[in-house]
Amino acid sequence: MIEFQNVSYSHNKGYGVNNLNMLIKNGDFTFLIGPTGSGKTTLMRLLYFDLFPDSGIVKVNGNSSNRMSIRDISKARINIGMVFQDYKLLSDRNLFENIALPLHVMGFSSNQIASRVDEAIELVGLEGKESHFPKELSGGEQQRASLARAFIKEPDIILADEPTGNLDPVASFELVRLLETINETGTTVLMASHNYNLIKGRGRPIFELKNGILRVR
Amino acid sequence: MDKFFYLIIEGIKNTWRHKATALTAIFSLFILLYIIGLISIAEKNSFKVLQYLRSKYKIEVFFSEDLTNEEAIGVIHKIKKIKGVKTATLIDKDDALRIFKDQFGESIIDLLGYNPLPASSVVNVERNIRRPLRIEPIIKEIKALSYVEEINYQGNLIKKIENIYKKIAEYIPYFSGIVIFVIGLIIYNMIKVSISSRRETIQSLQLIGATKLFIKLPFIFEAILISIISVSLVFPALILTSVGLNYLISNFTVYSLHLHVAPSLFLWLLILVTLVSVLASQRAVSIFLK
Numbered sequence A: 001m002i003e004f005q006n007v008s009y010s011h012n013k014g015y016g017v018n019n020l021n022m023l024i025k026n027g028d029f030t031f032l033i034g035p036t037g038s039g040k041t042t043l044m045r046l047l048y049f050d051l052f053p054d055s056g057i058v059k060v061n062g063n064s065s066n067r068m069s070i071r072d073i074s075k076a077r078i079n080i081g082m083v084f085q086d087y088k089l090l091s092d093r094n095l096f097e098n099i100a101l102p103l104h105v106m107g108f109s110s111n112q113i114a115s116r117v118d119e120a121i122e123l124v125g126l127e128g129k130e131s132h133f134p135k136e137l138s139g140g141e142q143q144r145a146s147l148a149r150a151f152i153k154e155p156d157i158i159l160a161d162e163p164t165g166n167l168d169p170v171a172s173f174e175l176v177r178l179l180e181t182i183n184e185t186g187t188t189v190l191m192a193s194h195n196y197n198l199i200k201g202r203g204r205p206i207f208e209l210k211n212g213i214l215r216v217r
Numbered sequence B: 001m002d003k004f005f006y007l008i009i010e011g012i013k014n015t016w017r018h019k020a021t022a023l024t025a026i027f028s029l030f031i032l033l034y035i036i037g038l039i040s041i042a043e044k045n046s047f048k049v050l051q052y053l054r055s056k057y058k059i060e061v062f063f064s065e066d067l068t069n070e071e072a073i074g075v076i077h078k079i080k081k082i083k084g085v086k087t088a089t090l091i092d093k094d095d096a097l098r099i100f101k102d103q104f105g106e107s108i109i110d111l112l113g114y115n116p117l118p119a120s121s122v123v124n125v126e127r128n129i130r131r132p133l134r135i136e137p138i139i140k141e142i143k144a145l146s147y148v149e150e151i152n153y154q155g156n157l158i159k160k161i162e163n164i165y166k167k168i169a170e171y172i173p174y175f176s177g178i179v180i181f182v183i184g185l186i187i188y189n190m191i192k193v194s195i196s197s198r199r200e201t202i203q204s205l206q207l208i209g210a211t212k213l214f215i216k217l218p219f220i221f222e223a224i225l226i227s228i229i230s231v232s233l234v235f236p237a238l239i240l241t242s243v244g245l246n247y248l249i250s251n252f253t254v255y256s257l258h259l260h261v262a263p264s265l266f267l268w269l270l271i272l273v274t275l276v277s278v279l280a281s282q283r284a285v286s287i288f289l290k
Helices: A040-047 A070-078 A095-106 A110-123 A139-151 A169-184 B002-017 B019-056 B069-080 B093-104 B108-112 B135-143 B155-196 B199-208 B212-252 B264-288
Strands: A002-010 A016-024 A029-033 A055-060 A080-084 A157-161 A188-193 A206-210 A213-216 B059-063 B085-091 B120-125 B148-153
Touching: A002 A040, A016 A040, A016 A213, A029 A040, A029 A169, A040 A055, A040 A157, A040 A188, A070 A080, A070 A095, A070 B199, A080 A139, A095 A110, A095 A139, A095 B199, A110 A139, A139 A157, A139 A169, A157 A169, A169 A188, B002 B019, B002 B212, B019 B155, B019 B212, B019 B264, B059 B069, B059 B135, B069 B085, B069 B120, B085 B093, B093 B108, B120 B135, B135 B148, B135 B155, B155 B199, B155 B264, B199 B212, B199 B264, B212 B264
Parallel strands: A029 A188, A029 A206, A080 A157, A157 A188
Antiparallel strands: A002 A016, A002 A055, A206 A213, B059 B120, B059 B148, B085 B120
16 A cells, blocks of 8 residues: 655755645556656655655555664565666666566575566566567567566565656557556556556546646546 | 575676676786785895895904914804804914915915914804894904904995895885775775766665665675685786796896795785775775665
């Protein structure tokens, strides 16, 4: 479950989010839309505890921003899968190694890792590209690899911050479909986008963020 | 355990993945460690050089003409008892005659009809004193002995050599300390720069949920591996250098000196560079960890 209670955060340059209240239940697929600079990324960073609110409380999977120590952050992030516009794949590791990384962090054995990575690669349709490095993959393939890396640890929540920002319409559509498939397994998904056409008509709740203020669309 | 092995292997793989950076680090460490090694060899062998030079110090003591050989032996015993004297060899009047004939090809008795040459002694000083040797008190004590007529010694030369050694012994620890400190700083900054080029990797690992230790360990193992490789290259290079210098000294100089590289130097360099590298990598990663 994700909950924002009167959350405000202001960056040094002034922008941020203002008095946010939001509740996303377990297993929901929610979209967050808003123009560039509206505060979507700030909201996401508050969710994975990269930022802490100036006031109010952020609750994610029982972790509360007002009761977290630095040590708790890495534990909390284990249960959150993240997908970014710039993929954040490690350029010096191949596809297999990138996707396997969270499992190594969690301490899985080599055999378990091999079988789970194979499954994840199959899910995102990147079979045969295990030994490819990120620069050898297209933008869509990199984003699918990023999604596989987020999903492989079977997190409770997936946060996707503008995941289609660098993708063409076909790849964007495929990625949203993949997120929907993952959501069907019970994973909560929150996807931020500025592309309303991509998310409209999917029957999912949409929150709109404008100048740091949130409203339900 | 799987996780720990994974982190060790990641450290090794990272060295391979960033070959150019690793090679630069190894080469730079090699140069810096080679300099430290040379200073260490110089420091360790400076006393050996001094011992060699001290073996060449010669004090010639001439006795009065009327001294009998038996009395000369008595004086020699007294000289040997003086602090700082290693050996004293008697050259009696007959030996002096023989030496004269060897050097000039004629017998002085044939020329003069009697032996005017006095008995004498060649005195060698103690070589193994770590502090600078003071020759004057030895000369003073020998002079005070009865029957001693004249003493020849290379007073100024000995003074100069002992003073130079005194300065080396005094300043080398400070000089080495400064060099090691500067080299430590260079190693530290080199590793910091190398890690800063991978700050995105550190940030990505943090987002995945990796703990600080999980992020730091591969960098630390990488630093250890680079240190081991550098020291493994430096040690043979230092041994080769000493072999080369020994060859030059024995073949192209009149000195019979043998430079030696202590095996403990290998361990000492390894500990030094590993310690600095591990501290530097741990500190550098910490800078990029929020």
